[in-house]
Each structure stands twice: as structure tokens, then as C-alpha cells.
Amino acid sequence: MVSVEEASRIILRQVSPLPGEEVALLQAAGRVLFENVRASRNVPPFANSAMDGYAVRWLDVARASATDPVTLSVLEDVPAGYVARRRVTKGNATRIMTGAPVPRGADAIVRVEYTEFIGDRVRISRVDGQGSHIRGIGEDIQKGRPILKKGKLLTSADIGLLASVGKSRVRVYRRPTVAIISTGDELLEVDDSPQPGKIVNSNSYTLSAAVQEIGAVPHLLGIVRDKRKSLASAFKRALHYDVVITSGGVSVGDYDLVKGALLDVGVRMALWRVAQRPGHPFAFGRMGSKPVFGLPGNPVSSAVSFLLYARPALLKMMGYKSFFLPVIHATLEHEIKKTKGLKEFIRCCLREDDGRSFASSTGTQSSGVLHSLSLAQGLIVGKEEETLLPKGSQVPVILLRHQGLLSGELGF
Ligand code: AMP
Numbered sequence: 010m011v012s013v014e015e016a017s018r019i020i021l022r023q024v025s026p027l028p029g030e031e032v033a034l035l036q037a038a039g040r041v042l043f044e045n046v047r048a049s050r051n052v053p054p055f056a057n058s059a060m061d062g063y064a065v066r067w068l069d070v071a072r073a074s075a076t077d078p079v080t081l082s083v084l085e086d087v088p089a090g091y092v093a094r095r096r097v098t099k100g101n102a103t104r105i106m107t108g109a110p111v112p113r114g115a116d117a118i119v120r121v122e123y124t125e126f127i128g129d130r131v132r133i134s135r136v137d138g139q140g141s142h143i144r145g146i147g148e149d150i151q152k153g154r155p156i157l158k159k160g161k162l163l164t165s166a167d168i169g170l171l172a173s174v175g176k177s178r179v180r181v182y183r184r185p186t187v188a189i190i191s192t193g194d195e196l197l198e199v200d201d202s203p204q205p206g207k208i209v210n211s212n213s214y215t216l217s218a219a220v221q222e223i224g225a226v227p228h229l230l231g232i233v234r235d236k237r238k239s240l241a242s243a244f245k246r247a248l249h250y251d252v253v254i255t256s257g258g259v260s261v262g263d264y265d266l267v268k269g270a271l272l273d274v275g276v277r278m279a280l281w282r283v284a285q286r287p288g289h290p291f292a293f294g295r296m297g298s299k300p301v302f303g304l305p306g307n308p309v310s311s312a313v314s315f316l317l318y319a320r321p322a323l324l325k326m327m328g329y330k331s332f333f334l335p336v337i338h339a340t341l342e343h344e345i346k347k348t349k350g351l352k353e354f355i356r357c358c359l360r361e362d363d364g365r366s367f368a369s370s371t372g373t374q375s376s377g378v379l380h381s382l383s384l385a386q387g388l389i390v391g392k393e394e395e396t397l398l399p400k401g402s403q404v405p406v407i408l409l410r411h412q413g414l415l416s417g418e419l420g421f
């Protein structure tokens with residue numbers, strides 16, 4: 010039996026990032042960049058006006074004031090998207106809109122608020138300085154400069170940045186396809202009518218949703234009965250995918266069933282059983298470079314083992330550099346008893362008070378009670394050597410709802 014830390018190390022050591030693939034820009038959102046991107050053009054591509062106003066020669070207007078305004082002739086209008094036909098020469102100005110290219114000869118923009126348009130002339134009563142309100146060529150991005158590094162998780166701003174330099178296709182890490190198999194003679198499909206002695210296969214759904222949540226691609230291969238032959242043929246089919254995740258059939262009683270079937274199809278086992286609760290029975294192996302996770306059948310055990318082991322492995326395959334859920338420290342609201350020798354993950358609620366976090370158990374910690382995981386915002390981590398976590402003590406808590414740090418208020 011290995012520790013949680015050791016199991017995590019063994020698994021992550023045996024998992025490598027997948028190769029890259031080229032996708033259309035929008036498909037790259039939320040994925041990890043597989044290439045270093047340099048700008049193939051300047052952004053903005055030309056000097057343009059940051060204001061609605063007049064493009065002028067600084068020398069003509071430098072001394073303009075409310076008491077001593079300067080009047081210039083207006084040559085033409087340049088809206089955004091068009092190029093001025095004429096050069097701005099001494100005594101002249103061009104009316105310009107935000108985003109329009111600065112006409113030749115002009116070296117300042119006077120904002121429209123400081124002007125008065127009279128006939129075909131403009132009276133200027135205030136100026137902001139030479140070069141004012143001109144966005145220079147390449148001010149945002151300079152041609153040839155690196156803009157995004159390989160390994161960057163692409164946000165919506167990154168997607169826009171790539172669009173701005175005209176990059177419509179981009180290389181990102183491939184997303185693993187994940188075969189999900191539930192094992193057990195007692196399992197029914199979600200649409201089946203209830204039958205004596207049978208329960209609905211919920212694990213396939215929990216696991217698929219968890220795979221989907223991080224952007225990997227789940228494939229539900231259904232239920233397989235507790236027969237070595239059926240298991241072996243299902244595993245063989247599953248090995249067409251990048252990752253295989255099974256649930257059930259790894260507890261002491263029937264461990265050999267799943268292990269035997271995995272060995273039958275050529276999977277090399279690297280570990281089974283981890284000193285933890287829930288999720289003590291657990292198998293991990295590899296078929297070539299494909300990781301195979303044999304998760305326990307109990308709904309909470311399989312979900313927690315997924316979070317601890319399969320989730321980081323999938324993130325690593327997708328090119329992430331950091332794979333672990335965030336951990337905070339919280340004060341325990343009540344004492345919790347635990348078993349010596351096992352690291353325990355206790356489903357908990359969290360509450361904030363005066364900048365501090367407080368954790369309390371969501372109730373029964375039976376590994377069959379999925380409801381208490383559904384209520385949980387975190388998992389309190391109880392260390393192996395401890396038998397009691399006292400009320401008021403500081404405990405590490407793995408955040409489960411880290412993506413849901415939303416607030417009901419504006420908050421600032
Ligand atoms: P096992 O690990 O196969 O011994 O299963 C442990 C417990 O988890 C048993 O009570 C099973 O009925 C239950 N279980 C196994 N697989 C599933 C599943 N796919 N969905 C819901 N419960 C399951």
C-alpha cells in the first residue's frame with residue numbers, strides 16, 4: 010500500500026503531454042497553446058486617432074487658448090476605415106473619427122470638445138500637446154515580437170490577441186479521449202426501470218461530467234458485467250482511447266477480476282491500494298503510453314480518486330503545468346474522528362468570516378453517500394498519523410468549487 014503522495018508521483022511520472030493539433034481559433038479557447046506565437050503584423054497596423062476631433066500640425070495650434078483661439082480650414086472628413094486623401098498642410102486641419110488613420114502631415118489630434126465648427130473652418134481653443142491622442146503603429150503589439158508562449162492556457166483575451174494579428178488557426182495540445190466503463194452485475198442504465206437488487210450506474214455520469222469539466226473528451230462505454238472475459242473484451246475496446254477509466258471491481262473481494270482482465274489485455278499494473286479514505290482500493294497501470302485507472306465502485310470513492318489522480322493526469326496530458334486543486338487552510342468548526350494510518354478526505358462546507366475560512370463536515374462520510382459530496386465545497390485533509398482533528402484546529406482543505414468563486418455582490 011502506498012501513500013497518497015507516492016501514488017500521485019507514480020502516476021504523474023508515467024503520464025506525458027499529448028502532441029499538438031491545429032485548430033480554428035475559437036476552438037482554442039480554454040486549451041493550452043502548443044506553439045510560441047510571434048506577431049506577424051503590427052497592432053494597430055497604422056497610427057490612428059484615439060479621439061473624435063481634428064488632425065492638425067502641432068506648430069499651427071501650439072499656442073491656442075480659450076482667449077486666443079486658432080482657426081484652421083477643414084480639408085476633409087476621415088471616418089474609421091478610410092484613408093485621408095490629402096496631406097495636412099500649414100493652416101489646415103482634417104476632421105477625424107476614432108480609429109481613422111492619422112493623415113500625412115498631422116502630428117496631433119485636437120479633441121472635438123475643444124473645437125467649434127464654423128462653415129468650413131474650425132476654431133480651436135485648447136490643445137493637449139504634440140502627438141496627443143495618436144495611437145502609434147505597433148503600440149499594442151510590435152511585428153516580430155513574441156506575444157504568447159507555449160504552455161499558456163488560452164483565455165478569451167488571448168484569443169482576441171491572436172485574432173488581432175490575423176492568426177486564424179493555432180496549435181494547441183490535443184485533448185485526451187477518455188473511455189469510461191462501469192463494472193458490476195448490480196448496475197442498471199439511467200433510463201432502466203428499477204429492479205430488485207439493482208442500482209443505477211451513477212459513476213459513469215459523475216466521471217464523464219468530471220472529465221468534461223476540465224475539457225477532456227469522455228466516451229461512455231456503458232456497463233460491463235463481473236466476468237473476466239466480458240471485462241477483458243470491454244477493456245480491449247477501451248484501449249482505442251487515450252485514457253481508460255473503470256469503476257468498481259477493485260475492492261479486496263473482487264479486485265482480481267478487474268486486475269486479471271487488465272492483465273489479460275496487456276496492461277502493466279503500477280499500483281493498487283492507496284492509504285486513504287475514501288478510495289482505498291484503486292488500481293493504476295499503463296498500456297504503452299495510455300494510462301488506465303481502476304477506480305473503486307463506491308460513488309464517493311471513485312469521484313475522490315478521480316479528483317486526486319485522474320484529473321491531474323488528464324490536465325498534464327492537455328499541456329497544463331499546474332494540475333492540482335487549490336488548497337486553503339480553514340478552522341474546524343467541530344471535532345472529527347479519523348482512522349490512524351489513512352489519509353482522510355472529509356467532505357465539508359466552507360464559510361468565510363472576517364477574512365478567515367471555517368470548515369464543517371457535510372454529514373455522513375460513508376463512501377456510498379454521493380449526496381454529501383454534492384453538498385461539499387471542499388475536502389478536509391486529515392493526515393495519516395492523526396486520529397482526531399480537534400475543534401478550532403487549522404486544517405488543509407482542497408477546494409472543489411474553485412471555479413465557482415463567484416460572489417452574490419459586486420464586492421468592491
Ligand atoms: P465494488 O467496488 O465493485 O465492490 O463496488 C462498491 C460499491 O459501489 C457497491 O455498493 C456497488 O454497488 C457500488 N457501485 C459500483 N459501481 C457503481 C456505479 N457504477 N454506480 C453506482 N454505484 C456503484
Ligand code: MG
Nearest residue numbers: 193257258306
Ligand atoms: Mg462491483
